[in-house]
Every structure is written in structure tokens, then in C-alpha cells.
Amino acid sequence: MARIAIDMDNVMADLTSHMIHLYEQKHGVRVSMESLNGHPDGGGFPIEGETHAFIREAGFFRDLPVMPDSQEVIKALMEKHEVFIVSAATEFPLSLKEKIDWLEEHFPYISWKNIVLCGSKTIVDADYMIDDHDKNLRYFKGERLLFTAPHNIYLTDYKRVNSWKEVAEYFQLTPAMV
Amino acid sequence: MARIAIDMDNVMADLTSHMIHLYEQKHGVRVSMESLNGHPDGGGFPIEGETHAFIREAGFFRDLPVMPDSQEVIKALMEKHEVFIVSAATEFPLSLKEKIDWLEEHFPYISWKNIVLCGSKTIVDADYMIDDHDKNLRYFKGERLLFTAPHNIYLTDYKRVNSWKEVAEYFQLTPAMV
Structure with a gap:
């Protein structure tokens, strides 16, 4: 053992799929998983820093x-x-x-x-x-x-x-x- | 290092002092630290099990x-x-x-x-x-x-x-x- x-x-x-989902809900833009490749965790979205706000919102980790x-x-x-x-x-x-x-x-x-x-x-x-x-x-x-x-x-x-x-x-x- | x-x-x-304080507030009985000696953690109070309820109350760990x-x-x-x-x-x-x-x-x-x-x-x-x-x-x-x-x-x-x-x-x- x-x-x-x-x-x-x-x-x-x-987490990444949920960020893509929340970003689309807020900005109407569906970001592909592939377009995030090689960016730092949570990076690569058109508006940088947006995902850092998501993870500080109540409920974010509960809904993943x-x-x-x-x-x-x-x-x-x-x-x-x-x-x-x-x-x-x-x-x-x-x-x-x-x-x-x-x-x-x-x-x-x-x-x-x-x-x-x-x-x-x-x-x-x-x-x-x-x-x-x-x-x-x-x-x-x-x-x-x-x-x-x-x-x-x-x-x-x-x-x-x-x-x-x-x-x-x-x-x-x-x-x-x- | x-x-x-x-x-x-x-x-x-x-934690123990706080339990003694809460117990006194609720039951009007001041239990001495020494009287808890050798009892399991949280035990030794006149009403057994009471302290298990304390630690489940919101705010208990914030106020220690x-x-x-x-x-x-x-x-x-x-x-x-x-x-x-x-x-x-x-x-x-x-x-x-x-x-x-x-x-x-x-x-x-x-x-x-x-x-x-x-x-x-x-x-x-x-x-x-x-x-x-x-x-x-x-x-x-x-x-x-x-x-x-x-x-x-x-x-x-x-x-x-x-x-x-x-x-x-x-x-x-x-x-x-x-």
C-alpha cells in the first residue's frame, strides 16, 4: 500500500472548464481550451486578470x-x-x-x-x-x-x-x- | 534551520480556558482546570458532552x-x-x-x-x-x-x-x- x-x-x-464557462457568461466570448495552452494558470483569456476575480467570488469552488x-x-x-x-x-x-x-x-x-x-x-x-x-x-x-x-x-x-x-x-x- | x-x-x-468560560456562562458553574486532569479532551465537565456542542457552534474557534x-x-x-x-x-x-x-x-x-x-x-x-x-x-x-x-x-x-x-x-x- x-x-x-x-x-x-x-x-x-x-477549474479551467469552469473559468471558460464563467468568462463566456460574462463577456459572451467562448475561449477554447487550446488557446490557453502555455499561459500561466488562469491566464490566456482576452481580458487578463479576469479569472483572478472569479476565484475570489463566493461559490466558485463549490460549483466546479x-x-x-x-x-x-x-x-x-x-x-x-x-x-x-x-x-x-x-x-x-x-x-x-x-x-x-x-x-x-x-x-x-x-x-x-x-x-x-x-x-x-x-x-x-x-x-x-x-x-x-x-x-x-x-x-x-x-x-x-x-x-x-x-x-x-x-x-x-x-x-x-x-x-x-x-x-x-x-x-x-x-x-x-x- | x-x-x-x-x-x-x-x-x-x-481551548480549555474558553470551554470553562462558556460552561460557566451557560450553567453558572466555574469548573477548575485541575478537575479536568486525565479526562479525554473536552471531558470532565459536570454535564458530559456539553463541550462537544460548543465546538460545533459558529464563532467558537474565532473567539479563542x-x-x-x-x-x-x-x-x-x-x-x-x-x-x-x-x-x-x-x-x-x-x-x-x-x-x-x-x-x-x-x-x-x-x-x-x-x-x-x-x-x-x-x-x-x-x-x-x-x-x-x-x-x-x-x-x-x-x-x-x-x-x-x-x-x-x-x-x-x-x-x-x-x-x-x-x-x-x-x-x-x-x-x-x-
């Missing part, structure tokens, strides 16, 4: 859509491994309860004991980390898996997983388990 | 008094070491924002990057842990410091610190620093 630390935003929760296949794959991972959800959240105090409520709704099989809301992830001790950010993976001592997001598309420093199906393959979960 | 993980409740925040000398000693520790505040908080979602707001008021020099709100502390990687609970210290691989609280008064498994002045001595902080 290994301990796996899993990030929330852009890994379990589809679930990343495809994450529910099934995480449930299957938990049968073989110790899973911790590790989210950099203390920068946005409003997000804290929203993230717990979101997890309770979409991942009710994850205990509060296995949730970590933090700032820097340098304090995390685990065997694997699944994250979309270089800054989180960089100081991690275990195996690092970069979950693909537009902002990290050109990063080549880590083993990359493009979807939860690929995470399932990496951990050799059989189709019957997922 | 070492990394020090510091607990909040009954270490930085004087600061443990004597903790502000000065932690500030001094931060000059020589990397300090992380690590609080088991995800069981009580209402407490999350209250804890951040409390830290911002009483410890404004601690960055959001160095705050960890979690469940199980087994995931914490640090050199020292200052905590009042056996369950948190038990699986910690670094140096363990048991901060005295009524519920742990008879525990003999750890190096004990009875006050923040003793923490300052342990880390060899000079009076000028504190």
Missing part, C-alpha cells in the same frame, strides 16, 4: 465540475492505497468550506481525515503526488505525476498523465476495479 | 484566547526555523475560515503558505512537532514535544513542554529574541 497525495483544482475539479473518471478511479485507488486529497487553499479562506462541501458531495467515500487544505505542499509526506503544478511537484520527494492542464502543456520535467484513465493505467487498476 | 509543525488548539489557542507567550516565541522561532501551523480542522468545516481569520489577527506574521488544515497528521513531514495529542505525535517521525493540557497530564511517552517559555528554552531562544 502506497500513500498517494491528489490535488483538487485541475486534477479532481475541472468533476473531472471525468476521477470519482471511479479514486474510489478504486482507495481499495489498494492510502489516498490523501491535498489542496493549496489557505490563500483563499472562502474556498475552504466550499472545498469540503464539494468533496462531500462528489467524493462521499473520502473521510475528513484524508483531506489536507494547505499553502505550500513542501510539508506533504507521501509516496506519490498527482498535481498540475510544477511548484508543488518540484520539492516532492516521492514519485511525481503531472496532471495535464493548459498551463503546464509544455512542461517536460515530469511523468505526465493526461486523464484519470491514464492514472488508472499507471497504478495498474483493472477495468473491473474502475 | 529545522521545520517545526505547531498545533493550534490547546497549543497556540487556549491566545496561549500566553505563544506570539512572541513563535515569532522568534520563525527567525531561525521554518514554522508550519498544522491543525486538525477538516472534521469541523465551519472552523476552517475561523482558524485562518484567528491566525491573521493574532499571528499576522504567519503566511497562508505555512498553514495546514488537515485531518490525520500522519502526512506531515517536519523535524519537530509540538502538539497536545498522543494520536498526532504517535506516528510522527521527527522529534515530538507534548504540550501540556489537562487531557494529557498523565501521558509519559513524550518530552513534555508545559508552556511557551519552555518551548523557547528547548529551542535555545535567547531572552532578547523572545
